[in-house]
Amino acid sequence: MADSLTRELEQSRARLRAMAYRMLGSVSDADDALQEVWLRTRRTSEDAVHNPGGWLATALAHTCVDLLRSRSARHEVPIGVRLPDPIVTADGHTTPETQALLADSIGLALQVVLDHLDPAERVAIVLHDSFAVPFGEIAAILDRSPEAARQLASRARRRIRSVPAPEGSPDDQRRVVDAFFAAARRGDLAALVRVLAPDVVLRGDLGTGKLWESTGSEDAAAQAVRFAHPRAVLRPILVNGAAGTLVTVDDRAASLMAFTVTGGRIAEIDVLADPHRIAALLPDG
Template identity: 45%
Template sequence: MDELDFLSLRFEEHRPHLRAVAYRMVGSLSEADDAVQDAWLRLSRTVADPEAEEIENLGGWLTTVVARLCLNMLRSRDHRAEDPLEARPVEPVVRREDGGDPEQEALLADSVGLAMLVVLDTLSPAERFAFVLHDMFAVPFEEISAMMERTPEATRQLASRARRRVKGATIARGADLNRRRMVVDAYLTASRGGDFDALVALLDPDVVLRADAAVGPSPAPIRLSGAQVVAKAALASVDRARTTQAALVDGSVGLVMAPLGRLTVVLAFTLGADGAITEIEVIAEPERLRTLEIGVIDLPDLPDLPDLPEQPEQPE
């Protein structure tokens, strides 16, 4: 076995970790794989360079390279978003990356959590970088700050700000949150399972469903009333229910539909005193979706760190 073959074997040992880091950074399987492949090319060039310093910690070196590549991708994405609309090509709401594997990406999105991917997509590149590396992969702030060329204090602030977004700034706590979670989870389970009777049992007899014009299929807003009518409408959306997850929506429990982690529809629920669903608002208009504060209910095992007080924004 020559040196390049041995290096390739060592790289493959780190590939799953590198891919996990990259996917959480950029939220796209094809871009994550691009970053990992680019890291391999840089590694092979570095090892072949007789003047390059010896790599003592291969895993740490590769994680740093992949993270920096992903940060560049995120910053480039941000710059494209700032371009005038007439200068940018029109893209569909749900992006499909060329060369990607939709089934595999769906599995990855589900493993990370649809709500988590939605919230990560709202963070600035710097916030996402600091939060993913520290809170998800336990990289010390001192190492992250060196990658970002910022102070450790500034890096902590970025992660703290991101953490508040992930948790949701305003959360309905205690028994009310738990009660709402049970009802919303039951609604999602019944929708996915096609259980009409279970849906009707969760709905107030005079329940009202309102959907904006972007939900479709009609070009106008929709208003439905009555438990049986609303239950039938929910069953008609069973395909959407498969890419739906409970999340905090403006501090209360709702549902987010996010194929491959891209937010497309939100369901907000109003409950009566008896716990029955009295209103359902279905939101799909992009302008309205951007105004919603989405938070993660089922947080992964993140470090239990205090949130820092808000500080002025630092320039990118």
Template identity: 45%
Template structure:
């Protein structure tokens, strides 16, 4: 990392922006390590630039961080099964005893994991437009410049992303509708019904699997469906039950000896699964407070 001298006015100005820039990059990328790398790259670009020509340093840095983050997101799409160092956020798993009204409220009120996984399911341009505008109040004109599009096009991207995010909080669909979609997914996986899986998976579904070696990401309904048949349909799990994972419909499975095999959380938007967060790391599973098998 490049050193920033405390006596350097440009360095001081950058340091004043560092926390905000890190927050922007983390919301864009979902990875603390990647966010740090992006912020450091922004500093390197600033150090090579004539600061006297920058009239709005905060805006200039936000634009740079946005462009670098967009490049990272697009590169991930070309290597979707790469493993990332960051672990998923801590998950709270509770028993799901059926579609009671209070469960619908719990699902609607829990937005932490829901927001994270929905952001992960957005296209890079949608994610950038939504994060920069709705979370950090960047004008659409500036967002359009980052994307190489018009302000109106950027506004449409943010609106599309906003609809996906808001759909995770509809109480009517939260409990009953989502459970039905998840149950259909699990049944299709157990029976090796590939077409049945494709019917409930969004074409751009994102699967994140927390393994002992890091988080592995798989993109696309075809690959996710094939993997689901291999994992859920293989018969490795002796027992399983429906749960709520941070308020999202989920599923826990156990081996014959009673040790947990996996925890899965599903994000459902408009009757399609757009994201699946799965934990199979034995050490992490052992540290989680899981309900007893049914």
């Protein structure tokens, strides 16, 4: 076993896990990818590695590419079927490992768009824009020319350019989210429309094998009033570093809601209502 690789892996685990999560959109898949890289270190001679950090990043990227291509070939998780795994933390409390996952403030809205990219586009944009990997190295990973790798990242960048990014501090976002829930509980459609962006996107993952989506403040307001539960308890959480809410009813998790607040209004709402996934994603779940 290459001891230098093992030491480097342990020292860089948080960053490598963040890289894998960004490429795969799944915490469990990211951990599986890291495990595969660890197994590769046990089969690799220390004499064959001159740059342990670079070797690990490259090995991880290759593993993620293989997983993404395997998904596409087998239609294992078809696009549009489920939300990517959100990173959930208690409001105001994050561990160093979680902080690495949340680096660069990648919101859930952006992670959704990354899920829709071609595997090569996704790897190119994540490695270059989030982790500053040169296009020459990305080209070797993808078996493309450096110019082709650059074009992949450029194409992906155009697709994510319109994705709203969370603005303001979590406290600022929380005030908007609280106003949303207060209006929903009152059944005040006018107040809801005021707190929502005109073209707000509402997505729902119920764990049924189909992701539903709607656009527009009036429809989102109507949905919010329809699903406001009189016995719901709202627990503030952070979802990918932005204000979110865990909704429980009779002590059971009913939904996990992520909000993208821009310009003082809610631009995107992502609702995960699959109880099994929620339980796995909660910090104490």
